[in-house]
Amino acid sequence: MTQPGEARPRHIPVLGREVIGWLEPQGGGIYVDATFGAGGYSRAILDVKNTRVIGIDRDRTAIAGGFELVDRSDGRLTLVEDRFSNLAEICAGQGATAVDGVVMDIGVSSMQLDQAERGFSFRADGPLDMRMGHDGPTAADVIAKASEADLANIIYIFGEERHSRSVARAIVAARKDAPIVTTRALADLVAKVVRGKPGDIHPATRTFQGLRIFVNQELDELHLALIAAEHVLKPGGRLVVVSFHSLEDRIVKNFLSERAKAGGGSRHQPEKAQRPPSFAILTKRPVTADDDEVAANPRARSAKLRAAARTDAPAHAAGNLPGWPTLATVMRGG
Structure with a gap:
């Protein structure tokens, strides 16, 4: 340092x-x-x-x-x-x-990963934030608000986590007892559901990736x-x-x-x-x-x-964005 x-x-x-x-x-x-x-x-x-x-x-x-x-x-x-x-x-x-x-x-x-207070990494405990900017819902907000189905989709689509349904189910069950607001709390929760082998990435890696990508769109x-x-x-x-x-x-x-x-x-x-x-x-x-x-x-x-x-050709038509979950829809419960 x-x-x-x-x-x-x-x-x-x-x-x-x-x-x-x-x-x-x-x-x-x-x-x-x-x-x-x-x-x-x-x-x-x-x-x-x-x-x-x-x-x-x-x-x-x-x-x-x-x-x-x-x-x-x-x-x-x-x-x-x-x-x-x-x-x-x-x-x-x-x-x-x-x-x-x-x-x-x-x-x-x-730099963002190294700042525990930004909440991107589970290597050090910090608030479950994950925002690259300084506005909009945090990862903790998404964890608290999203339905079980939305959480499973977010973690599966953006984190490519095969156990996304089990992780989502565990999150919904745990948040009934207490809000999940720190990186360590989420990482420990996921580690109980996703069992890794020695030498594998941390069990929570894909869940954190999925939430980070989703929060920042x-x-x-x-x-x-x-x-x-x-x-x-x-x-x-x-x-x-x-x-x-x-x-x-x-x-x-x-x-x-x-x-x-x-x-x-x-x-x-x-x-x-x-x-x-x-x-x-x-x-x-x-x-x-x-x-x-x-x-x-x-x-x-x-x-x-x-x-x-x-090239010197005109720009192509923009087209539509993929139809995956959006932050606005999930946060309003739609």
Whole structure:
């Protein structure tokens, strides 16, 4: 832990070298670091002379931590506290209607995991919060309000927990006796239901993942952010996304695959014009961390990078979000 007066260790982002390699920042270009975090990607982009970066993060702690980099950027870094799904509106507000690159690092940050008071991790006891921002229902609120069926769906869909029904049943039974408001209380409860083998991940890992993704509406945010990036990138502009689990990577892969193929017509409707691809995929397979990076940072083990370049074709229609449980519906008991 850093002591008062000591310099904070420089944050090294996962796949940082690879991200910058695929982003290819050029002098004079405008780039969006859509998940600013500790500013690792932004710092590397700013190392290229005359680049400009718009950094976005919904976590005001991350924004505050970036003020020093803002001061050292000679006006080339602007930080905005907001959801990255709003990046098109944010760019327009900064006078950047077309940008040269967008980078996204999806999911919870190591800084958030390390802060017990944020409630993301069961490694240390803390309030069952899990919010990346500072508004909306907490994980404890969801645990207290959601029906057993909704809890089972949340934990199964977003946490990929096979024992979701048993976990949901145990939560509903336990909350009748006392509210579940701490990370340790929830982790201990789940551990009684989900039996792990030696060497397995902690039994509560998937339940915590499911609740965190749900509370922050992370997958909907990712869908919307990808669509927004499609609209703000100029022809030739690069989109680089780093994800950390299969749910995120599947969304990115499917989005880019759909955008990279011509569509709209068929042999049944030959008169309908073909829709030109809006992206050209650059990474035919996801880029992963090498052994040295994984040894230095175990979190990099699950990281997957996908990159694509914007074509000059119009953006595709947005389409509908998947029909999974939503925070608003669950909290109102609908």
